[in-house]
Amino acid sequence: xxxMTQSPSSLSSSVGDRVTITCRASQSISSYLNWYQHKPGKxxxxxxxxxxxxxxxxxxxxxxxGSGTDFTLTISSLQPEDFAIYSCQQSYNSPYTFGQGTxxxxx
Amino acid sequence: xxxxxxSGGDLVQPGESLRLSxxxxxxxxxxxxxxxxRQAPGKGLEWVSGISGSGGRTYYADSVKGRFTISRDTxxxxxxxxxxxxxxxxxxxxxxxxxxxxxxAAPFDHxxxxxxxxxxS
Numbered sequence: 001x002x003x004m005t006q007s008p009s010s011l012s013s014s015v016g017d018r019v020t021i022t023c024r025a026s027q028s029i030s031s032y033l034n035w036y037q038h039k040p041g042k043x044x045x046x047x048x049x050x051x052x053x054x055x056x057x058x059x060x061x062x063x064x065x066g067s068g069t070d071f072t073l074t075i076s077s078l079q080p081e082d083f084a085i086y087s088c089q090q091s092y093n094s095p096y097t098f099g100q101g102t103x104x105x106x107x
Numbered sequence: 108x109x110x111x112x113x114s115g116g117d118l119v120q121p122g123e124s125l126r127l128s129x130x131x132x133x134x135x136x137x138x139x140x141x142x143x144x145r146q147a148p149g150k151g152l153e154w155v156s157g158i159s160g161s162g163g164r165t166y167y168a169d170s171v172k173g174r175f176t177i178s179r180d181t182x183x184x185x186x187x188x189x190x191x192x193x194x195x196x197x198x199x200x201x202x203x204x205x206x207x208x209x210x211x212a213a214p215f216d217h218x219x220x221x222x223x224x225x226x227x228s
Contacts, residue, residue, distance in 0.1 A: 046217075
């Protein structure tokens with residue numbers, strides 16, 4: 001199985017900050033990498049697919065990059081509604097594993 | 108508007124069975140693959156199982172292979188997860204998720220809000 005490792009596990013930032021979360025795959029997954037945002041008690045939300053494509057309706061302050069084994073999710077200017085958990089997922093092959101999540105908290 | 112509504116979560120004892128359902132609306136159900144994803148208390152998301160749009164292909168995580176069965180009923184626009192021989196480590200919120208295409212590997216562009224399964228004696 002492909003292991004997905006995110007860093008950091010948690011992050012404290014302020015509104016307006018630029019934030020970067022990284023995700024590393026245990027083997028090359030080309031660009032088969034998705035990013036999700038989830039909040040307690042709510043349905044997770046797809047932000048980025050295929051490593052760098054912005055899902056329809058997602059604000060442009062979110063961006064993704066990378067290929068192979070190393071990927072990043074960047075939020076250019078944090079908004080209050082962005083404080084949540086972010087998870088990467090590989091869709092290269094089954095089982096379609098997730099990273100352990102990064103909790104983004106208000107400083 | 109796409110809507111996914113899970114049901115069937117409950118408190119059960121180890122070794123017992125449970126069937127989860129996910130009622131889908133707002134899209135042509137047979138066009139899209141579907142998956143179940145779970146989140147155990149204090150843990151990250153774990154993909155559990157997926158089924159292609161046609162229903163002809165199914166996939167499972169090793170942790171549930173041989174115990175869980177995914178299926179879909181196009182006439183009822185409903186996804187199912189039959190869970191047998193439940194273990195304490197299956198305790199989690201179970202989400203159903205819609206793939207953006209008929210392939211299970213496609214990104215999950217819509218999710219339900221989840222149903223809680225607790226396995227405890």
